[in-house]
Amino acid sequence: MFELDERLANDTVVIGNFPLSVVLMSRDSRYPWCILVPRMANITESYQLTAEQQQQLCLESAMVAKTLMSEFNGDSMNVAALGNVVSQLHVHHVVRFTSDDTWPGPIWGVGEAVPYSDDVLMAMKSRIAAKLATQQDFIAD
């Protein structure tokens, strides 16, 4: 049975669900940052999914990437499945700006997370959920 990795759960809030994946938002306010986690047990790499699930993940990833870039008007979208620290398959979608702290380097493991205030966290969550809700088959949490 699928259970969200504890570290992912601690570092994020749930925004909602696509048919395959739960959509998480990072609690780190430095970047607009969503993570897709397919709700499948014991999957560490995307090629372990069925061909149909891989295509669905690809579709969901494109919807998240496009939505975030359009909403936050970023300079680049970083899409990455790393899994070195948390092995459960999860796909990062991070909006990058030429003005951000770690540009043009990668963000993972660099600097300290800056948490949102509770109000801003909820506002960001609602803002992204509202935009994703215009996409096919997304159900807000």
Next chain:
Amino acid sequence: MFELDERLANDTVVIGNFPLSVVLMSRDSRYPWCILVPRMANITESYQLTAEQQQQLCLESAMVAKTLMSEFNGDSMNVAALGNVVSQLHVHHVVRFTSDDTWPGPIWGVGEAVPYSDDVLMAMKSRIAAKLATQQDFIAD
């Protein structure tokens, strides 16, 4: 018309082609590392491809990821489309080992590339090409 970005061309050798993407191998010997570049002009993010091309890229990416992990018996596969330095859409596939220099951090922008000798570069290229050639629709260079 599609033209491979000059920096990507300098940092890699061409292994071959899938229907959508050219497959490059990094000249940095620290990691078994292939890069897929869809042969489409003026594309910086995967969601700018047509839906059909996105699905094809997903398929080609899975074939590269699975082939590299099976051939090099890695501990984790890092799949990432970043594009902060080179904006032309390109998808990294990097085999990671718990024993590698930058584990568990990301590899991009960390440390200095260690070039292969010419012999080993050609041997690695042939080794990966031979494995990819067992996949559907791959044509070695």
